[in-house]
Amino acid sequence: xxxxxxxxxxxxxxxxxxxxxxxxxxxxxxxxxxxxxxxxxxxxxxxxxxxxxxxxxxxxxxxxxxxxxxxxxxxxxxxxxxxxxxxxxxxxxxxxxxxxxxxxxxxxxxxxxxxxxxxxxxxxxxxxxxxxxxxxxxxxxxxxxxxxxxxxxxxxxxxxxxxxxxxxxxxxxxxxxxxxxxxxxxxxxxxxxxxxxxxxxxxxxxxxxxxxxxxxxxxxxxxxxxxxxxxxxxxxxxxxxxxxxxxxxxxxxxxxxxxxxxxxxxxxxxxxxxxxxxxxxxxxxxxxxxxxxxxxxxxxxxxxxxxxxxxxxxxxxxxxxxxxxxxxxxxxxxxxxxxxxxxxxxxxxxxxxxxxxxxxxxxxxxxxxxxxxxxxxxxxxxxxxxxxxxxxxxxxxxxxxxxxxxxxxxxxxxxxxxxxxxxxxxxxxxxxxxxxxxxxxxxxxxxxxxxxxxxxxxxxxxxxxxxxxxxxxxx
Amino acid sequence: xxxxxxxxxxxxxxxxxxxxxxxxxxxxxxxxxxxxxxxxxxxxxxxxxxxxxxxxxxxxxxxxxxxxxxxxxxxxxxxxxxxxxxxxxxxxxxxxxxxxxxxxxxxxxxxxxxxxxxxxxxxxxxxxxxxxxxxxxxxxxxxxxxxxxxxxxxxxxxxxxxxxxxxxxxxxxxxxxxxxxxxxxxxxxxxxxxxxxxxxxxxxxxxxxxxxxxxxxxxxxxxxxxxxxxxxxxxxxxxxxxxxxxxxxxxxxxxxxxxxx
Numbered sequence: 001x002x003x004x005x006x007x008x009x010x011x012x013x014x015x016x017x018x019x020x021x022x023x024x025x026x027x028x029x030x031x032x033x034x035x036x037x038x039x040x041x042x043x044x045x046x047x048x049x050x051x052x053x054x055x056x057x058x059x060x061x062x063x064x065x066x067x068x069x070x071x072x073x074x075x076x077x078x079x080x081x082x083x084x085x086x087x088x089x090x091x092x093x094x095x096x097x098x099x100x101x102x103x104x105x106x107x108x109x110x111x112x113x114x115x116x117x118x119x120x121x122x123x124x125x126x127x128x129x130x131x132x133x134x135x136x137x138x139x140x141x142x143x144x145x146x147x148x149x150x151x152x153x154x155x156x157x158x159x160x161x162x163x164x165x166x167x168x169x170x171x172x173x174x175x176x177x178x179x180x181x182x183x184x185x186x187x188x189x190x191x192x193x194x195x196x197x198x199x200x201x202x203x204x205x206x207x208x209x210x211x212x213x214x215x216x217x218x219x220x221x222x223x224x225x226x227x228x229x230x231x232x233x234x235x236x237x238x239x240x241x242x243x244x245x246x247x248x249x250x251x252x253x254x255x256x257x258x259x260x261x262x263x264x265x266x267x268x269x270x271x272x273x274x275x276x277x278x279x280x281x282x283x284x285x286x287x288x289x290x291x292x293x294x295x296x297x298x299x300x301x302x303x304x305x306x307x308x309x310x311x312x313x314x315x316x317x318x319x320x321x322x323x324x325x326x327x328x329x330x331x332x333x334x335x336x337x338x339x340x341x342x343x344x345x346x347x348x349x350x351x352x353x354x355x356x357x358x359x360x361x362x363x364x365x366x367x368x369x370x371x372x373x374x375x376x377x378x379x380x381x382x383x384x385x386x387x388x389x390x391x392x393x394x395x396x397x398x399x400x401x402x403x404x405x406x407x408x409x410x411x412x413x414x415x416x417x418x419x420x421x422x423x424x425x426x427x428x429x430x431x432x433x434x435x436x437x438x439x440x441x442x443x444x445x446x447x448x449x450x451x452x453x454x455x456x457x458x459x460x461x462x463x464x465x466x467x468x469x470x471x472x473x474x475x
Numbered sequence: 476x477x478x479x480x481x482x483x484x485x486x487x488x489x490x491x492x493x494x495x496x497x498x499x500x501x502x503x504x505x506x507x508x509x510x511x512x513x514x515x516x517x518x519x520x521x522x523x524x525x526x527x528x529x530x531x532x533x534x535x536x537x538x539x540x541x542x543x544x545x546x547x548x549x550x551x552x553x554x555x556x557x558x559x560x561x562x563x564x565x566x567x568x569x570x571x572x573x574x575x576x577x578x579x580x581x582x583x584x585x586x587x588x589x590x591x592x593x594x595x596x597x598x599x600x601x602x603x604x605x606x607x608x609x610x611x612x613x614x615x616x617x618x619x620x621x622x623x624x625x626x627x628x629x630x631x632x633x634x635x636x637x638x639x640x641x642x643x644x645x646x647x648x649x650x651x652x653x654x655x656x657x658x659x660x661x662x663x664x665x666x667x668x669x670x671x672x673x674x675x676x677x678x679x680x681x682x683x684x685x686x687x688x689x690x691x692x693x694x695x696x697x698x699x700x701x702x703x704x705x706x707x708x709x710x711x712x713x714x715x716x717x718x719x720x721x722x723x724x725x726x727x728x729x730x731x732x733x734x735x736x
C-alpha cells in the first residue's frame with residue numbers, strides 16, 4: 001500500500017479535529033444544499049437537462065477520437081496549434097517548451113484542475129518560469145503552498161483570517177496595519193496585486209470546460225473574469241485540456257453549460273462564459289499572437305476502453321463533493337489526491353492505477369448522494385463498488401475486513417451452522433449488558449465501540465421465535 | 476377461501492418475510508411487528524428458516540463471488556412466494572436492484588433473480604403501494620422525526636410512504652429534521668472501518684434531530700437506528716430510536732434500541 005493510503009485515517013482524524021475546517025465545510029454544504037434546493041424548485045425541467053447533458057457527454061465520448069481530429073483541423077484553420085500529449089510528463093515538457101519559445105519569465109494562469117493533475121507549476125518553476133495563479137482561491141493557495149481542496153472552490157477550507165494572514169505575509173510592501181477582515185478588502189488587495197502580474201506576463205495558461213470540434217473553440221466558464229485577462233493580455237495563450245472534454249457542437253456545449261453552474265454553485269449561469277477561437281486576427285489590435293491547445297491523455301483513453309468510462313462524463317462541477325457527507329466531515333485534503341470526494345474516488349485510481357489510491361473507493365458509506373446530484377449521472381457508487389471488487393481480487397492490495405467478510409459470507413451460506421452460532425453469540429452479548437441495554441466496549445468490534453455504545457440484542461432470534469410460536473402457516 | 480382446500484394463492488398474497496440478519500439477531504420485535512402489519516394488510520406471512528443475510532456485506536466489500544453465492548441461496552429460499560418483503564430499504568434494494576446486476580451474466584440464475592427482484596419489496600412501501608394500506612389504526616404518543624435511510628430513499632424511492640402512514644398514527648407528532656435525507660454514518664461496515672468519520676456524520680444527524688425537539692427517531696433500517704442510538708447513548712443524549720414498523724404496528728412498548736430493560 002502506498003503512503004497516501006497508509007496516512008488516510010491519520011489525515012481524516014486531523015481534519016475531524018480541526019474546528020476551522022469543520023466550520024468551513026458545514027457552511028459550504030449547508031449553503032449549497034439550500035441554494036441548490038432553491039434552484040431546483042425554480043427549475044422543474046432540471047432532470048431533463050441532466051438527461052440531455054449526459055446524452056451529449058456520452059455521444060461525445062463514443063466519438064472522441066474523430067472529434068479530437070476535427071477539433072485540431074479547426075484550431076489550425078483559425079491560426080492555432082494543437083499538441084498531443086500521452087501523459088503528464090509529455091504535457092509538462094510541452095507547456096514548458098512553449099513558454100521557453102515565448103521567452104517567458106512569468107505565466108499567469110486561470111484555474112485548471114488538469115494543471116494540478118499534471119503538476120504543471122512545479123515544472124514551470126524548475127524551468128525558471130514563474131507561474132502566477134489568478135483565480136482568487138488558487139492565488140491564496142499558491143501563497144500558502146497548498147493544493148485545492150475542492151474542484152470549483154479550491155480554498156473552501158480556509159477562513160478570512162487565514163487568507164488575511166497569507167496576504168500580510170506575502171504582500172510585505174503594503175501597510176501592515178491595513179484592515180483585511182472582510183471579503184471586499186481581501187478581494188481588492190488581490191485584484192490590485194494581480195493586475196500588475198497580468199500586464200507583465202508573457203504567457204497566459206488556461207484550462208477549458210469544453211473543446212468544440214465544429215469550430216475549434218475552447219469554452220471557459222468562470223465567475224471572476226480572470227481567465228479572460230489570462231487569455232487576452234499576454235502574447236501567448238496556452239490551453240491545457242484533458243482529451244475527454246471534446247464536444248461536437250456549440251449546441252452540445254450549451255447543454256453542458258446549462259447544468260454546470262447550477263451544479264457547481266447553484267447559479268443559473270456564471271458571470272463569464274467565453275468562447276476562444278484562435279489567436280488575434282491580423283486586423284485585431286488586442287489578443288494573443290499565438291494560441292496553443294495542449295491535449296492531455298494521461299490515462300483517459302485507457303479509461304475510456306475499460307469499466308470506468310462513465311466517470312469520463314464528469315464536467316468537474318464539484319457537486320458530488322459539495323454534498324458528500326464524508327467529504328463534509330473531512331474535507332478534500334484528507335484524500336491526498338488531486339480529485340477528492342466521490343468523483344476523485346473513481347478518477348484517481350481509474351486514471352493513475354488502483355495501487356496509488358486504494359483507500360479512496362473504500363471511504364464511502366454508499367449513501368448515493370453523489371449519483372443523485374451528478375449533472376451527468378455518473379453512477380459513482382457502482383463505480384466505487386467495482387473498484388472495491390478489483391481491490392478484493394488483488395492480493396497486493398490490503399482490504400480492511402477482507403477475511404471477516406469472507407467468514408461472514410461462509411457462515412451465511414450455511415444456515416445449519418449459522419443458527420447455532422448466532423444463538424451462542426446472542427447469549428454472550430446478552431450476558432455482557434442486557435440490563436444496561438448497551439455495551440461500551442467490545443474487543444472484536446472496537447471499530448464500532450470506539451465511538452458508539454453497542455445496543456444489546458433484544459434476546460433470541462426472530463426466525464427461531466417465529467417458528468417456536470407456531471405462527472408459520474402450514475403448507 | 477372455504478377452509479376445506481389447501482390454501483393456494485387465490486386473492487390472498489403469500490409473503491415471504493425476509494427479516495434481515497440485523498432484525499433476526501438484534502431486534503426480533505421488529506420482525507413480529509412487520510409480520511403483524513403484513514397480516515393486518517391481508518397477507519399470509521411465512522418466515523423461511525433458511526434465511527440468513529442478503530449478502531450486502533460481501534457485495535459492498537467487492538467480494539462478488541460470495542455475494543453471488545448468497546444471492547442464489549436467497550433466490551432459492553424466497554423464489555416461490557408471491558412477494559418477498561423485508562423491513563429494510565437496503566436489504567430490499569439488494570434483492571430488487573443488485574441481485575439482477577450480480578447474476579446478470581449467469582444464464583441459469585439471471586431469470587430467477589429478475590423474477591425475485593420484481594416481487595421484492597421494502598415493508599412500508601409494500602403496505603402502501605401494493606396492499607393499499609392508508610392507515611394502520613394505531614396510537615402512539617410523542618414527537619418523532621423520520622430519518623430516510625439512503626438505500627430505501629435513493630434506490631427504491633421511499634420517502635412519502637412512511638410519512639403518510641405515520642401521519643395517521645393517533646397521538647404522534649411528526650417533525651422533519653432538515654437533513655432527513657442525509658446519511659447517518661452507518662453505511663454497513665463503513666462505520667466500523669472508518670469509526671471517526673462515521674461518528675462525525677452521526678453527530679450531525681443527531682444534532683439535526685435534537686434541533687427539532689423530537690424525542691424519538693424513526694427509520695426503516697435497523698442498521699441506521701443502531702448507529703444513531705449507539706452514538707447518542709455514548710454522547711449521553713436522550714434520544715429514542717425505533718424501527719418505523721414498531722410504531723406502525725402499535726408494538727412500540729418495548730425499550731427503544733440500546734435502552735435497558
